[in-house]
Amino acid sequence: MNQAKTITIDGKRTSFEEGETVLQVADRIGIDIPTLCYISGLQATGACRMCLVEVKGARNLLPACATPAAHNMVVETESERVVRSRRMNIELLLASGNHNCLTCEANGDCALQELAYRYKVETVRFAESPSRYETESSNPLIIRDFSRCILCGRCVQACNEVQVNNAISYGYRGSASKIVAKGDFPYHESDCVFCGECVRVCPVGALIEKPSRFQGRPWEVRQVRTTCPYCGVGCQIDLHTKDNKVVRITGTEDVSPNFGSLCVKGRFGYDFINESKRLTKPLVRDNDGFREASWDEALSLVAERLGGIRSKFGPDAIGVFSSAKITNEENYLAQKFARAVIGTNNVDDCARLCHASTVAGLVASFGSGAMTNPIADIENSQLILVTGSNTTEAHPVISSFMKRMVTSGSAKLIVVDPRRIPLTRFANLWLRQNLGTDVAWANGMMHVIIKEDLYDKAYVEERTEGFEALKKTVERYNPEHVASITGIPADDLVRAARMYACASPASIYFAMGITQHTTGTDNVKSLANLSMLCGNVGVPGGGVNPLRGQNNVQGACDLGALPNVYSGYQAVTDHSIRERMAAAWGVESLPASPGLTVTEMVEEAGRGKIKALYIIGENPLVSDPDLNHAEEALSSLDFLVVQDVFLSETARLAHVVLPSATFAEKEGTFTNTERKVQRVRKARRSPGKARQDWEIIADLSTRMGHPMAYRQGREIMHEIARVTPSYGGITYGRLEKEGIHWPCPTLDHPGTPRLHVERFTRGKGAFHAIDYLPPAELPDQEYPLYLTTGRVLYHFHTGTMTMQSTGLNDLVPECFVEISPEDAREYGVAEGDVLAVSSRRGEIAARARISHQAVRGTVFIPFHFAKAAANRLTNAALDPIAKIPEFKVCAIRIEKAQELSAPAAMREDYEA
Ligand code: SF4
Numbered sequence: 001m002n003q004a005k006t007i008t009i010d011g012k013r014t015s016f017e018e019g020e021t022v023l024q025v026a027d028r029i030g031i032d033i034p035t036l037c038y039i040s041g042l043q044a045t046g047a048c049r050m051c052l053v054e055v056k057g058a059r060n061l062l063p064a065c066a067t068p069a070a071h072n073m074v075v076e077t078e079s080e081r082v083v084r085s086r087r088m089n090i091e092l093l094l095a096s097g098n099h100n101c102l103t104c105e106a107n108g109d110c111a112l113q114e115l116a117y118r119y120k121v122e123t124v125r126f127a128e129s130p131s132r133y134e135t136e137s138s139n140p141l142i143i144r145d146f147s148r149c150i151l152c153g154r155c156v157q158a159c160n161e162v163q164v165n166n167a168i169s170y171g172y173r174g175s176a177s178k179i180v181a182k183g184d185f186p187y188h189e190s191d192c193v194f195c196g197e198c199v200r201v202c203p204v205g206a207l208i209e210k211p212s213r214f215q216g217r218p219w220e221v222r223q224v225r226t227t228c229p230y231c232g233v234g235c236q237i238d239l240h241t242k243d244n245k246v247v248r249i250t251g252t253e254d255v256s257p258n259f260g261s262l263c264v265k266g267r268f269g270y271d272f273i274n275e276s277k278r279l280t281k282p283l284v285r286d287n288d289g290f291r292e293a294s295w296d297e298a299l300s301l302v303a304e305r306l307g308g309i310r311s312k313f314g315p316d317a318i319g320v321f322s323s324a325k326i327t328n329e330e331n332y333l334a335q336k337f338a339r340a341v342i343g344t345n346n347v348d349d350c351a352r353l354c355h356a357s358t359v360a361g362l363v364a365s366f367g368s369g370a371m372t373n374p375i376a377d378i379e380n381s382q383l384i385l386v387t388g389s390n391t392t393e394a395h396p397v398i399s400s401f402m403k404r405m406v407t408s409g410s411a412k413l414i415v416v417d418p419r420r421i422p423l424t425r426f427a428n429l430w431l432r433q434n435l436g437t438d439v440a441w442a443n444g445m446m447h448v449i450i451k452e453d454l455y456d457k458a459y460v461e462e463r464t465e466g467f468e469a470l471k472k473t474v475e476r477y478n479p480e481h482v483a484s485i486t487g488i489p490a491d492d493l494v495r496a497a498r499m500y501a502c503a504s505p506a507s508i509y510f511a512m513g514i515t516q517h518t519t520g521t522d523n524v525k526s527l528a529n530l531s532m533l534c535g536n537v538g539v540p541g542g543g544v545n546p547l548r549g550q551n552n553v554q555g556a557c558d559l560g561a562l563p564n565v566y567s568g569y570q571a572v573t574d575h576s577i578r579e580r581m582a583a584a585w586g587v588e589s590l591p592a593s594p595g596l597t598v599t600e601m602v603e604e605a606g607r608g609k610i611k612a613l614y615i616i617g618e619n620p621l622v623s624d625p626d627l628n629h630a631e632e633a634l635s636s637l638d639f640l641v642v643q644d645v646f647l648s649e650t651a652r653l654a655h656v657v658l659p660s661a662t663f664a665e666k667e668g669t670f671t672n673t674e675r676k677v678q679r680v681r682k683a684r685r686s687p688g689k690a691r692q693d694w695e696i697i698a699d700l701s702t703r704m705g706h707p708m709a710y711r712q713g714r715e716i717m718h719e720i721a722r723v724t725p726s727y728g729g730i731t732y733g734r735l736e737k738e739g740i741h742w743p744c745p746t747l748d749h750p751g752t753p754r755l756h757v758e759r760f761t762r763g764k765g766a767f768h769a770i771d772y773l774p775p776a777e778l779p780d781q782e783y784p785l786y787l788t789t790g791r792v793l794y795h796f797h798t799g800t801m802t803m804q805s806t807g808l809n810d811l812v813p814e815c816f817v818e819i820s821p822e823d824a825r826e827y828g829v830a831e832g833d834v835l836a837v838s839s840r841r842g843e844i845a846a847r848a849r850i851s852h853q854a855v856r857g858t859v860f861i862p863f864h865f866a867k868a869a870a871n872r873l874t875n876a877a878l879d880p881i882a883k884i885p886e887f888k889v890c891a892i893r894i895e896k897a898q899e900l901s902a903p904a905a906m907r908e909d910y911e912a
Pocket residue numbers: 098099100101102104105106107108110111112113148204205206
């Protein structure tokens with residue numbers, strides 16, 4: 001029998017695991033050895049020498065972080081010799097720059113200051129050596145005070161090994177040592193992407209978030225944990241508030257999905273919460289424009305105009321746009337309001353514009369339309385295939401998981417994308433497909449996998465159906481034929497197919513590059529086919545994983561803000577479900593036919609069939625396709641109510657505007673892209689008379705004769721759990737520490753991080769035999785270039801939140817037209833030239849950005865900017881099943897244009 005190996009630290013004898021360091025063992029048994037450079041989970045560098053300990057028998061003091069525990073080792077962590085060494089070390093560090101703590105932002109939260117106190121360093125015997133480097137405050141978000149830098153290197157490790165941005169390193173030598181960004185440029189002129197990970201780990205006051213400077217001492221601020229309001233990753237964040245103002249955001253440590261990391265938007269994009277241009281009172285339009293009104297007047301007017309069967313419009317002439325920005329509880333009430341109070345199923349959310357095809361495709365293939373695996377499963381993957389997702393910019397924290405796996409050699413990465421997105425730098429293989437040819441390359445990969453007998457026969461046999469039809473269809477997609485459609489070289493396709501099939505498990509991650517097509521549903525089914533063919537669904541590290549764009553787009557769908565289902569995807573056409581919901585809501589009946597989608601409601605508004613819209617937290621006049629047409633349609637409405645935080649482009653058209661609260665002023669839940677229901681907590685009071693969205697809906701409902709007497713979000717969640725099987729076991733109490741993945745049917749159910757493990761939700765996984773269809777519009781002589789649209793790292797969606805942030809606006813101040821150097825040469829375009837970009841539907845003007853990210857023949861324009869709205873150009877052609885528009889492909893032409901009179905950038909509500 002093996003005898004346990006033991007070590008004695010400060011007189012405490014304990015066993016240890018092979019490979020544990022002295023520092024780790026000490027930490028485990030509650031002995032605090034001080035460190036400055038060590039980051040748990042990363043390779044120890046031993047740079048700071050603060051953790052030196054005395055090991056019996058060793059001549060020198062040894063760094064605890066880098067010394068492996070050994071059998072019978074005896075360690076002293078606070079011996080006289082150790083303490084003397086630490087005091088000397090602290091003195092040298094204090095003398096190495098400017099460490100006058102009086103106005104240092106880190107005062108009270110500084111590891112060096114803490115150690116000076118702990119080891120009673122009252123005087124410094126060495127002369128202070130002034131820093132040879134000026135403080136960098138020229139970049140908009142992070143102050144780099146080199147006089148306070150102790151060169152511990154934590155920032156370098158965090159940047160390179162945690163976020164894998166590789167933006168900083170040690171520079172120069174000896175006393176000239178400095179942490180430098182590439183070329184020793186300021187952050188904003190380097191590869192830095194302002195994730196702030198370096199600030200997070202800096203143990204002293206050398207790196208400081210600029211916006212939070214002089215906004216409050218650590219002991220003056222209150223911290224409230226909540227969930228990030230931007231993308232679907234659902235990072236856990238702490239809001240730091242002082243005097244009812246959010247003064248800082250940090251990532252919550254030790255909790256998934258982000259474990260303290262954030263991206264630039266999550267960390268720095270909070271100005272909008274405090275912004276003085278927030279809506280604070282209801283507005284009612286009269287002949288002279290908007291005037292302020294009381295809640296009583298505004299809601300009475302809305303109730304009167306939308307009054308269900310008493311309204312002159314009739315229920316089905318009214319529509320409700322719910323929102324991916326509001327909470328689950330609020331989405332639930334919005335659809336309840338539409339169905340039980342107005343009497344229509346015309347309720348939808350903006351998933352229609354991003355992932356409706358995911359839901360349709362994955363439901364058809366697997367029986368459930370959501371991400372199959374948890375985010376953390378990336379770490380179990382041997383191969384990651386990313387397609388149609390610019391992950392580093394749209395879901396940055398997830399991209400860090402991927403980059404870590406690739407750079408550590410634990411997984412291979414295939415990127416399939418029409419642009420040379422940043423992730424291609426990490427890819428083992430980049431397949432560059434022509435826009436809108438995703439079915440063809442997926443069929444091509446399956447052709448190779450089946451032909452070479454690389455598929456998982458047992459899995460296909462036992463767990464799926466429809467294989468023979470699939471096999472017959474993909475037979476036609478030999479690599480040469482696929483190359484003629486997609487532009488992907490045949491050899492690369494074969495290589496990708498072999499890599500994917502031979503890795504076990506292999507995962508697929510995708511986003512709007514796959515879904516926003518007239519063939520969006522087919523594209524998603526094709527990815528599901530590929531994954532099932534190789535036995536990758538229902539296994540750790542595998543799966544088909546849609547990355548949802550907005551913070552709560554998953555929740556908006558889950559809670560029934562869709563025209564065909566109640567919460568939990570229960571069909572409105574099912575008589576027994578309808579009766580059950582009617583009984584739960586205390587109404588005699590509910591409408592039986594599916595309602596109109598967002599895209600159809602806009603279309604029908606233009607035709608006069610939809611007379612009134614109640615739009616909550618969305619801004620279709622920037623986010624919808626073919627905006628000129630959408631603008632006309634919304635302008636023709638008899639009655640438009642917009643409930644939002646700012647006077648958005650859409651709100652400007654409204655008859656009544658209702659001011660709502662931001663996420664920072666709410667109690668509720670969001671559901672992130674991995675189906676994890678997480679808490680949203682109130683950190684401040686709303687400005688003026690702004691109210692939480694659920695309070696407004698409940699008040700309106702009560703005025704319309706259907707009392708909703710909820711006192712808090714918690715009560716709405718109780719009702720959700722009662723009527724929604726997949727949320728049946730969810731309570732706020734259970735979410736207190738960490739979120740829960742649905743399905744979670746009962747109070748004792750732990751949640752379901754991974755779907756389809758034993759069986760698919762629909763029983764057997766369904767293969768779909770699908771043929772390639774071209775996009776609705778292709779380039780021609782008149783419009784010879786492809787346009788594709790998407791996001792940039794520094795802005796979000798229609799910019800209503802990020803464009804209130806000075807720092808983010810400084811980094812990306814205006815819209816741009818990204819074109820390849822080849823196209824630039826052909827059209828005689830120089831960097832910064834103003835281009836008029838036109839399609840059959842409209843024209844915009846913005847500056848050219850010549851970039852190797854663009855590939856010849858394809859132009860990219862971000863869709864965030866209202867004043868140069870890419871969606872004036874996009875095509876509103878719809879996927880016939882999911883009704884999602886083809887945002888990702890249309891034909892355009894470019895011409896040089898006059899200088900812009902104002903930057904094609906800022907929102908009007910941002911401008912002074
Ligand atoms: S970095 Fe720490 S020790 Fe130096 S001035 Fe700031 S609080 Fe004081």
